[in-house]
Amino acid sequence: xxxxxxxxxxxxxxxxxxxxxxxxxxxxxxxxxxxxxxxxxxxxxxxxxxxxxxxxxxxxxxxxxxxxxxxxxxxxxxxxxxxxxxxxxxxxxxxxxxxxxxxxxxxxxxxxxxxxxxxxxxxxxxxxxxxxxxxxxxxxxxxxxxxxxxxxxxxxxxxxxxxxxxxxxxxxxxxxxxxxxxxxxxxxxxxxxxxxxxxxxxxxxxxxxxxxxxxxxxxxxxxxxxxxxxxxxxxxxxxxxxxxxxxxxxxxxxxxxxxxxxxxxxxxxxxxxxxxxxxxxxxxxxxxxxxxxxxxxxxxxxxxxxxxxxxxxxxxxxxxxxxxxxxxxxxxxxxxxxxxxxxxxxxxxxxxxxxxxxxxxxxxxxxxxxxxxxxxxxxxxxxxxxxxxxxxxxxxxxxxxxxxxxxxxxxxxxxxxxxxxxxxxxxxxxxxxxxxxxxxxxxxxxxxxxxxxxxxxxxxxxxxxxxxxxxxxxxxxxxxxxxxxxxxxxxxxxxxxxxxx
Amino acid sequence: xxxxxxxxxxxxxxxxxxxxxxxxxxxxxxxxxxxxxxxxxxxxxxxxxxxxxxxxxxxxxxxxxxxxxxxxxxxxxxxxxxxxxxxxxxxxxxxxxxxxxxxxxxxxxxxxxxxxxxxxxxxxxxxxxxxxxxxxxxxxxxxxxxxxxxxxxxxxxxxxxxxxxxxxxxxxxxxxxxxxxxxxxxxxxxxxxxxxxxxxxxxxxxxxxxxxxxxxxxxxxxxxxxxxxxxxxxxxxxxxxxxxxxxxxxxxxxxxxxxxxxxxxxxxxxxxxxxxxxxxxxxxxxxxxxxxxxxxxxxxxxxxxxxxxxxxxxxxxxxxxxxxx
Numbered sequence: 054x055x056x057x058x059x060x061x062x063x064x065x066x067x068x069x070x071x072x073x074x075x076x077x078x079x080x081x082x083x084x085x086x087x088x089x090x091x092x093x094x095x096x097x098x099x100x101x102x103x104x105x106x107x108x109x110x111x112x113x114x115x116x117x118x119x120x121x122x123x124x125x126x127x128x129x130x131x132x133x134x135x136x137x138x139x140x141x142x143x144x145x146x147x148x149x150x151x152x153x154x155x156x157x158x159x160x161x162x163x164x165x166x167x168x169x170x171x172x173x174x175x176x177x178x179x180x181x182x183x184x185x186x187x188x189x190x191x192x193x194x195x196x197x198x199x200x201x202x203x204x205x206x207x208x209x210x211x212x213x214x215x216x217x218x219x220x221x222x223x224x225x226x227x228x229x230x231x232x233x234x235x236x237x238x239x240x241x242x243x244x245x246x247x248x249x250x251x252x253x254x255x256x257x258x259x260x261x262x263x264x265x266x267x268x269x270x271x272x273x274x275x276x277x278x279x280x281x282x283x284x285x286x287x288x289x290x291x292x293x294x295x296x297x298x299x300x301x302x303x304x305x306x307x308x309x310x311x312x313x314x315x316x317x318x319x320x321x322x323x324x325x326x327x328x329x330x331x332x333x334x335x336x337x338x339x340x341x342x343x344x345x346x347x348x349x350x351x352x353x354x355x356x357x358x359x360x361x362x363x364x365x366x367x368x369x370x371x372x373x374x375x376x377x378x379x380x381x382x383x384x385x386x387x388x389x390x391x392x393x394x395x396x397x398x399x400x401x402x403x404x405x406x407x408x409x410x411x412x413x414x415x416x417x418x419x420x421x422x423x424x425x426x427x428x429x430x431x432x433x434x435x436x437x438x439x440x441x442x443x444x445x446x447x448x449x450x451x452x453x454x455x456x457x458x459x460x461x462x463x464x465x466x467x468x469x470x471x472x473x474x475x476x477x478x479x480x481x482x483x484x485x486x487x488x489x490x491x492x493x494x495x496x497x498x499x500x501x502x503x504x505x506x507x508x509x510x511x512x513x514x515x516x517x518x519x520x521x522x523x524x525x526x527x528x529x530x531x532x533x534x535x536x537x538x539x540x541x542x543x544x545x546x547x548x549x550x551x552x553x554x
Numbered sequence: 555x556x557x558x559x560x561x562x563x564x565x566x567x568x569x570x571x572x573x574x575x576x577x578x579x580x581x582x583x584x585x586x587x588x589x590x591x592x593x594x595x596x597x598x599x600x601x602x603x604x605x606x607x608x609x610x611x612x613x614x615x616x617x618x619x620x621x622x623x624x625x626x627x628x629x630x631x632x633x634x635x636x637x638x639x640x641x642x643x644x645x646x647x648x649x650x651x652x653x654x655x656x657x658x659x660x661x662x663x664x665x666x667x668x669x670x671x672x673x674x675x676x677x678x679x680x681x682x683x684x685x686x687x688x689x690x691x692x693x694x695x696x697x698x699x700x701x702x703x704x705x706x707x708x709x710x711x712x713x714x715x716x717x718x719x720x721x722x723x724x725x726x727x728x729x730x731x732x733x734x735x736x737x738x739x740x741x742x743x744x745x746x747x748x749x750x751x752x753x754x755x756x757x758x759x760x761x762x763x764x765x766x767x768x769x770x771x772x773x774x775x776x777x778x779x780x781x782x783x784x785x786x787x788x789x790x791x792x793x794x795x796x797x798x799x800x801x802x803x804x805x806x807x808x809x810x811x812x813x814x815x816x817x818x819x820x821x822x823x824x825x826x827x828x829x830x831x832x833x834x835x836x837x838x839x840x841x842x843x844x845x846x847x848x849x850x851x852x853x854x855x856x857x858x859x860x861x862x863x864x865x866x867x868x869x870x871x872x873x874x875x876x877x878x879x
Contacts, residue, residue, distance in 0.1 A: 095593075098593075099593035099594075099620060102593060102602065102618075103602070103606070103617070103618070106606055192745075192749075193745070193748055193749035193750075194749065195749070196746065196749060196751035197746075197751065237624070237713075237878065239712050239713065239736045239737070239738055240736055241876075242656075242713040242714075242876060242877055242878040242879065243879075244879055251623075251624050251627070251628060251631075251661065252623065252624075252628065254623055254624035254628075255622070255623045255624065320741070320742065320745050370745070374745070374748060374770070375764055375765070376741050376744055376745050376748070377594070377741045378741075380592065380594070383592070383593075383594035383595065383741065384593050384594035385594070386594055387593060387594030387595065387598055387599050387602075388594075390599045390760075390837070390840075390841065391599060391602055391603065391837070393836065393837055393840055395763060395764050395840050395841060396764065397763070397764020397765055397767065397768050397770075398764065398765065398768030398769075398770045399764065399767065399768045400764075460592075460620070460621065460622055460623060461619065461620075461621045461632075462621075462623065462628075501738065505735060505736075505737075508707070508733060508735050509707060509735060509751065509752070511704070511705070511733075
């Protein structure tokens, strides 16, 4: 059996003492970096690239991969504890995770995130090992028309992210889409809405925007009154999920894993949708949708699993084609090239030790993460007990450093400050930042693929309906739309809204 | 250990920022090479390989900093304004020349804002297509695209990218305008070429070598003056039907205007040494390129290259009428 011998080779490689050590260093460093607000895996890996010169190729890649999923994991920790998502996927975790923390259940939320991630990571690793080549073939079927339709599904579903008024959610999506337009139009080279500032030629920085509208806004809100702050700190009760929590997280984790694994394969931004899609599904099929946005266990378990599964399967295009699915993967390719391995479609055949070693180390890394982090939960939660006059300046300092480190661009810092104020204003208006962020992420992809699909079809819009995958996705979008606006569901939504007031 | 060193180096670099440059004792501290693109890309890789080797010769850490944005012009602008003490350098590719025309409001004057250290490498380009594309050689390709100019699509990685420039030059050379499909970066463009969503592309060997070897795309020609060692059977564009068609993504090392000549000379010597480093040669070869010759890795050669390339690309870009601002 090929697979067995391949996996055996992989585990033999990944489990050598040196590689285990590098994997551990990677996940530790990744977790740490992820926990520091604003500093993401991209900046860290870029900073550590020079170190990989001195290491063996397999070891260095195992370490870098460890940083990647460690950071993914750590990012959820900050999203839950201080409402500061470092990347689009943890923006979803912040919605219910942070509410759980405010209810004194930060420990439980962290544990749910850890367990969900681990399960999803395990499943996705095996998917990568068994099905990488056929899955790649499916991913390649996705052209511009398909991506456009996929983004439509994402946008339509985004309404479910809101737990208040649908109108406000739509307004936030629209605002996000508009913000996503800032930057150079890739088709004509025309700068749009950059106010003549060259530093915005490549658009607004996602981390800057997210740190602003979520984190800084939340800090401002917390500084408003002494009371809310004390509530947050005093009520840290259960560290572990209850039996009831376990019951309620099981199905969302399974569904999240499936959604995340499927979307992660698509190199053109599919992984971004994973967490959002999972949240939407969970909220739709939950028998207690009113809990969402107020600390629903499923709202943490589902998206976290989806996010982690997507993170694993996004290695597929890299490993089978040598094509990066996101900036972190591009860095990994850079690291490989520096090591003298130019990744391409033959990397599995030419470098079996490397290929299977990385796959095996994914699972080992995930195991390490869960083993490391479950005991650490108590420590992370203690962070909340740090007095705000120490904690808040530290958060602000780290997030500024983090945002700046991505591109060494001061204007990104101005964006953080500006969107901090915008976020605060939105909070006051009871508008939620999550749909805004989704619009911001999906907007450029939507536009880019719409126009590309039209160029490729020579201006024929039927391309969206005549290509089977695209047509199916549009049909799904239509169904979601109908469900959202079905009177019964609408009534239920309004009921929820009233309750909240 | 190494992180600590790098951190200490960075701290030292900041604290010594105001120290006067002394050409005799140069270099006394960490040198930063700014790459005006994100980490992990071809230019970044080239820089890191060279920087690593130059560190050994200069006896000081040469670290790489990525300042991406606006087609590389942000990073170049940063270096143009940096202290001319030899501690901030720029490694920029052909974009240094093309951006002078592509951008009509650059923050610096390309020809007067820099001192020259030397050419680093000239990465050849390959004209490639999706693997089931009908034509089998370059002549056939040219006939085919001329006959089907309404349906053939050319992918590129965005305005100002190597693939955009080469595509522009290709259409200019065959005198036929095709439908261009821009992408945000080489990754997605290559994905769509692999998936057969677009027809042809002209891109650096750094991006295409492994795909050609893996048989996932079809190659028609290289755009270098000579055939490449890794593809002895692949003709040059000149041989295969486009006489004189040569496009190379040349990379140069620059310093801010006013850097003392002793310093740029010292850097040139070090660059020349690095380009003879076996590790550098081997890694470059895997990317389908080779280091510039000793004669090219000099200030004069780089200056001449930049001037001639600005003059060469200006009419092509103006004819296409595609600007980046």
